[in-house]
Amino acid sequence: MQTMYSWFRRHPMVADAAWAALLFLLCALVIAVNWDNGQLAFALMVSTVVLCSMLVIRRSRPDLAVWVGIGTGLVQVACGSRVNVADFALLLLAYTAAAFAHVWTSRAALIAGLAAGPLAWLRFYGAHASPNPPPGRPDNHVWIDVIMSVVFSTPFLLCWVLGRLTRIRRAYYVQLEDRAARLERERDAQAKIAVAAERARIARELHDVVAHNVSVMIVQADGASFVMDSSPEQARQALATIAGTGRQALEEMRRLLGLLRSADSGGEYLPQPGVEQLPDLLDQVRNAGLPVVFEVEGEPRELPRGVELTAYRIVQEALTNARKHGGPRAAARVRIRFDDRGVDVLIEDDGRGATAQLARDGGQDGFGHGLIGMRERVGMVGGTLNVGPGSNGGFRIDARLPLKPTRGKRPEPAPVPPPESAPEPAATPDPALAPHLPRA
Known part of the structure; x- marks a missing residue:
């Protein structure tokens, strides 16, 4: 049964043709009874054929079917042909007009349905329908005519309302399908954006980690090879620094690779x-x-995790660039300033290498992805980034990062002041090694 119902749903014209054939058979029985009256039988036959034909095409050509049905009803009233079984098709056409036809056709069908009751009653059954009303008929027949006219129009009105509800429900389903399709497209677009943002974030993290740690390892390795014969102890300490830097880089690489694993795969990684x-x-x-x-x-204060990571990466990238491009005797200064509205991160160096050339070029990002990553990180937290020449002729990076309302105070980081004369490497075993270390 379900298979047959689904088949008829996919082929509505076949279902309409079946209902039209059933109605035609019922009308044929009525015509056979009135066969002796040739004029009446002919009128019934014509109206039956026309109305049953309109039932067949009511879905494919709803406007044509409704207007032909209205015309057929008017002809019946004008010719005095009494209501027959085929006129039940007019009820279905009223439903069709409200459910499938255009707006003006639907309105015309509603008006015709409301007028069908009074016209049919007054034409065939009212007090004026017969010149010789039966004795005992009340003279005040207006209320009877009004009530019966309403009764005759009610089926048309109910069918039209049912068709209107069908149209509204169908439009609602179409709207739901369109909304579901739109939400699916938006979800796919948001997923692509999220994937791209995550890839960009991981790429920035990889650049910061690899660029900084590898450059430190290269500098220490070159210094160790330079003093291997003359100062084996300094070479061993440089190798120890290389090993520690490599372990730190490995830990951060493991944390970053952990971001690529699925959420339910488990495992804890180092905090950012x-x-x-x-x-x-x-x-x-x-x-x-x-x-x-x-x-x-x-006064140091608690920072959002995104701001903390941004500040750390900016300092890391700026010092890496200063070490790589600042020249053999460059020095740098890092200043963290807290206030009520945000935190300023300032990094300056007095180098004369590629960093100074970058400052003269106005801070363009042509030297690599470092400044691009800085701008992206600062933009993600709603801050501002200024790059350019420093006060000592080197390169200057100034980042302004906004803060959330204070939720608590953080212990002040222990400042590490350098010697008052010329800053030297704090952890280098022998200060004489620093001038000989090549830049990365």
Whole structure:
């Protein structure tokens, strides 16, 4: 039964033809009874054929079927042909007009349905329908005519309302399908955007980790090879620094690769670095041969994790660039300043290498992906980034990062002031080794 119902749903014209054939058979029985009256039988036959034909095409040509049905009803009233079984098709055409036809056809069908009751009653059954009304008929027949006219129009009105509800429901389903399709497209687009953003974030993390740690390892390796014969102890300490830097890089690489694993695969990874890890980073940079002055201004406060990571990566990338391009005797200064509205991260160097050339070019990103990554990170937290020449002729990076409302105070990071004269590497065993260390 379900298979047959589904088949008729897919072939509506066949279902309409079956109903039209059934109605035609019923009308044929009525015509056979009135066969002696040739004029009446002919009128019934014509109206039956026309109305049953309109039932067949009511879905494919709803406007044509409705207007032909209205015309057939008017002809019946004008010719005085009494209502027959085929006129039940007019009820179905009223439903068709409201459910499938255009707006003006639907309105015309509603008006015709409301007028069908009074016309049929007054034409065939009312007090004026017969010139000789039966004795005892009340003279005040107006209320009877009104009530019976309403009764005769009610089926047409109900069919039209049912068709209207069908149209509304169908439009609602179409709207739901369109909304579901639109939401699916938006979901796919958002998924692609999220994947691209995640890839960009991981790429920035990989660049920062690899560029910094590998450059430190290269500098230490070159210095160790330079003093291998003359100072084996310094060479061993340089190799120890290389090993420690490599372990740190390996730990961060494991954390980044863990981001690529599925959420339910388990496993804990190291937390992302923040401002508290800056002293360790500065010690590592000093060990690589770049003197760094670290200053903290204002009262340290708790930072959002995204701001902390951004500040750490900006300092890391700026010091890496200063070490690679600042020249053999460059020095740097890092200042973290807290206030009520945000935190400023300032990194300056007095180098004269590629970093100075970058400053003269207006801070363009043509030297690599470092400044591009800085701008993206600062933009993600709603901050601003300014790059350009420094006060000492080197390169200057100034980042303004906004803060959320204070939720608590964080212990002030221990500043690591350099010597007052010329900053030297804090953790280098022998200061004489620093000038001989080549730049990465």
